[in-house]
Amino acid sequence: MNNKKNEQILKLHSDLLNKDEQIEIREMITNSQELKEFDNLLMNELSELRDIGTTFPNEYYSSILVNKVLERAEERRTPGMKPSFAYAMIVSFIIVLTSQFVNFNSTANYFESDYFFESMDLGEYVSTNELIDLNNISLSEIDYFSYLEDNSANDYYFASTGYELIDMIDQSTQDEIFNEMINKNILGN
Amino acid sequence: MNRIEEKELVTQFLNGNENAFNEIAKRYSKRIYWQAFGILNDHFDADEISQEVLLILFQKLKNFKFDSSLYTWIYKITKNRSLNLLAKRKVKTIFSIESDESKQLKSKENVVLDFEIKEKLKKVNRVLKKLPTKQREVFIMRTFEELTYQEISEITGKSIGGLKANYFHALKKITEKFDE
Numbered sequence: 275m276n277n278k279k280n281e282q283i284l285k286l287h288s289d290l291l292n293k294d295e296q297i298e299i300r301e302m303i304t305n306s307q308e309l310k311e312f313d314n315l316l317m318n319e320l321s322e323l324r325d326i327g328t329t330f331p332n333e334y335y336s337s338i339l340v341n342k343v344l345e346r347a348e349e350r351r352t353p354g355m356k357p358s359f360a361y362a363m364i365v366s367f368i369i370v371l372t373s374q375f376v377n378f379n380s381t382a383n384y385f386e387s388d389y390f391f392e393s394m395d396l397g398e399y400v401s402t403n404e405l406i407d408l409n410n411i412s413l414s415e416i417d418y419f420s421y422l423e424d425n426s427a428n429d430y431y432f433a434s435t436g437y438e439l440i441d442m443i444d445q446s447t448q449d450e451i452f453n454e455m456i457n458k459n460i461l462g463n
Numbered sequence: 464m465n466r467i468e469e470k471e472l473v474t475q476f477l478n479g480n481e482n483a484f485n486e487i488a489k490r491y492s493k494r495i496y497w498q499a500f501g502i503l504n505d506h507f508d509a510d511e512i513s514q515e516v517l518l519i520l521f522q523k524l525k526n527f528k529f530d531s532s533l534y535t536w537i538y539k540i541t542k543n544r545s546l547n548l549l550a551k552r553k554v555k556t557i558f559s560i561e562s563d564e565s566k567q568l569k570s571k572e573n574v575v576l577d578f579e580i581k582e583k584l585k586k587v588n589r590v591l592k593k594l595p596t597k598q599r600e601v602f603i604m605r606t607f608e609e610l611t612y613q614e615i616s617e618i619t620g621k622s623i624g625g626l627k628a629n630y631f632h633a634l635k636k637i638t639e640k641f642d643e
Contacts, residue, residue: 325583326583340485347521
């Protein structure tokens with residue numbers, strides 16, 4: 275094949291030739307079987323490709339596309355999480371969180387206390403039995419609190435009432451009483 | 464479609480006329496498809512991009528200012544989306560064990576319809592695969608869409624001389640097989 279002439283044919287179809295060049299190459303095509311064949315091959319090839327490109331995708335494609343687009347647009351409008359599910363999640367979270375606090379310290383669980391239904395709280399017991407005068411607390415009362423603490427099934431319970439009573443004593447007095455208890459070996463050490 | 468017709472169609476759509484959007488899709492979906500194919504060289508990806516571009520049109524047509532033709536705007540969106548997908552695909556290819564052949568077997572019913580079409584498409588694929596992106600783009604616009612160089616220049620922003628040169632080189636590559 276005459277490559278230079280073939281290139282001129284390609285330039286003709288690319289609109290790269292001036293008018294004179296176009297006339298010249300058209301004459302050559304007319305007068306040469308080889309060039310004519312090449313030109314026909316090219317035109318057939320382009321025609322076939324054009325045929326596919328203009329008929330595919332088919333006339334239904336745009337309708338299919340529009341349906342898909344409307345579906346996707348609708349999906350984007352709908353929130354990912356439905357409100358009822360969100361509320362359920364929040365309630366579940368609260369329940370889990372609450373259960374953590376309720377079960378936080380089993381020894382401090384009020385309802386597990388052996389003393390809950392059987393006894394009044396320490397403060398009530400002490401005051402109703404007039405074991406101490408809160409304004410004039412003595413060493414024996416301190417010892418008593420300690421005794422109850424050692425023997426109470428409910429340390430947390432004691433802490434909420436017993437220590438409140440002890441805290442009514444000023445610090446220097448507490449120190450004095452503590453030293454005496456140690457000296458007397460009341461705490462058993 | 465001239466600018467006045469475009470404006471009318473867009474205005475109708477924005478006023479709630481769904482048929483206007485159907486008409487826009489009908490006029491441009493094929494062009495979007497082949498433009499995407501020109502960049503991605505894959506029919507499934509071209510279909511995906513076509514959906515995305517139409518979705519963008521559906522949602523963002525209200526932002527179109529008519530400072531260019533509608534198709535010029537669509538062309539830019541299609542090109543950006545296609546290039547983004549191309550970049551993603553390149554990364555995936557490094558790690559993917561899926562071959563081109565297995566991808567082709569998973570044909571989507573609504574894109575590749577029957578055997579005859581598939582055979583014709585194989586031919587198109589073979590031809591267009593030879594071409595670099597710039598040549599493929601101008602070849603598709605000139606051959607499939609039958610646009611003039613002037614129209615292609617307005618859409619793409621490229622010079623007419625450059626477009627002609629790219630088209631010439633595309634034809635040269637296509638006709639190389641004539642010597643085989």
